[in-house]
Amino acid sequence: MAEHDNKTTAADLLHGDYTYGTVTDKISAVVLSGRTPRSWYVGFAIAFALVMLLLWAVTYLFVRGVGIWGIDIPVAWGFAIVNFVWWIGIGHAGTLISAILLLLRQEWRTSINRFAEAMTLFAVACAGMFPLLHLGRPEYFYYLIPYPATTGVWPQFRSPLMWDFFAVSTYATVSVLFWYVGLIPDMATLRDRATGRFAQITYGILSMGWRGSARHWLRYQRAYLILAGLATPLVVSVHSIVSLDFAVSIVPGWHSTIFPPYFVAGAIYSGFAMVLTIAIPLRKVYSLQDLVTIRHLDNMAKVMLASGMVVAYGYIMETFIAWYSGNIFEQYMMYNRMFGPYGWCYWLLIACNIAIPQLLWFRAMRRSVPALFILALVINVGMWLERFVIVVVSLHRDHLPSSWGMYYPTVWDWATLLGSLGLFAALLFVFIRLLPMISIFEMRELVEEKQEQAP
């Protein structure tokens, strides 16, 4: 790299010598060729085993109730809520990449948006599962829906838990639509290239009669832009509202005005970490280094660094305000967070989320694939720990010392967490096998652009 300029060209984003045909071949072959790499089978087998673990843990939960978890008073919100916030945070990257980067005309999004959106959906699915499991009587979840019930009562509209229900379900709906609309032209490509009758019919139905006429493209572009506009505020609103679940209460460590922006930054941080965690093995296994280039990884690392700095600012402000407010409860909360029985979690989270990611300032680190992969994993762990510290450590010692207690996760807590990771991975494996993981038509646009830009 002799001269480093900031302007990303199409050549940075698409290596190799691709034409419309070969780029289409490259991506659709993963789905249509039927030659599935051995690593896919191994990975899917592991993920599937973890899904079975999840089913086992959830079945036992339904039989015995939430008492099998480590939750108790004062820590009534344990792993279920930690996992919920973690997963929903991860689910932010997809829409950020697809909506905000689309509106900002960041073209490097095209080769990562499809699987980032899929990842978002699967993360939201994992997230959505946890509050329902946490209910204890999940069959009554519909009480959250405002409908004209025979009871004559409505959900508590002043509760952020209620807003949460709307925020997450809206986000899930818009994300599904966005993902699906983006898939339609590619479904048509698969329909036209598929040889089996079953595949033709399936992709045919899913492509909704797409013929690729000028009128189709015109309407498609409009619909996609409108959806992007709709999805953009959601990127900010969902995790803001999740943070209000905490901030609206009076528990020290939760009752804080910085929570919404701090949570949103954390969500983007962990979301990009997860996109990298997935992108790096994917490009290796399917030899997609030409399509998901170092430039992409570099850009994602930069977004991660920026959002990580906002998160760091959040941590600093929490500490500063605890001192500056003069509130003894806030001060004790901060002291307990750092030096209490869970102090090691706090320092580990500072290491994972702030200290180690400072390596991203170095260009060499951002362009080293193994280093980036390890960093992404570290940040994933760090962001989980952050939610653990916020949820559990704030609760375990609040205003009333007589009710202080400890929280110890049980084997069922761990089984559910691991199981949700398995569910996420299994869904991703199925997605990779059945749908084009990179937007084919947007890559064709990139090919054209590259040819135009070529000297």
Place this chain on the structure above:
Amino acid sequence: MPQIFHPSMNTIARVSIFGAVFILTAIIALLLLVVRSPYVTDVGVVREQPVPFSHKHHVGDVGLDCRYCHTSVEDSSFAGIPPTKTCMNCHSQLFTESAMLQPVRDSFATGQPLHWTRVHDVPDFVYFDHSIHIHKGIGCVKCHGPVNEMPLMWREQTLHMKWCLDCHRQPELFVGDRANVFNTAIDVQLDPVAANALVDKYHIQSKTDCYTCHR
């Protein structure tokens, strides 16, 4: 390349888009209607009883007071189901040969109570007390309907929580003079001035806390 789909798919696709919206709406509307229908609530559905006891005859024609049989209604949460002996006060003299009354005579002879089918039964997680409602001027007919016109007993109201709350939220729409509580002929809504005067007089509070009924 042959076509994958028959041209009729165009129509099917269009219909399915509209169908998805309307069918989903229809399913939800149907569910909401079903839970309010007599099929679920038993409103207006006559229950089979061991003896075809007619409130119309005993209350409407003969003029018995509610409390003649439901003795504990003023003092207890439960209005009380009369023992067979209450029936026999009259029926040891009247209709002594009637076949319809054979189970009553058997019950009296053997001491085995009649197994009446309960028509008004709120769930066990609901605390309901007849006496307080009687003392606050809520007439029997407000909940049980015109029993003096019912040859066989049926449920007049849904007993849905919303129905309870409708009165608990606006008791002035249902309150009546305490003196007329047992008068089945009087089922009118008082004018607002008189109703509010009674609400004040009887110290009726609009109790809508969860634990008023779910204790």
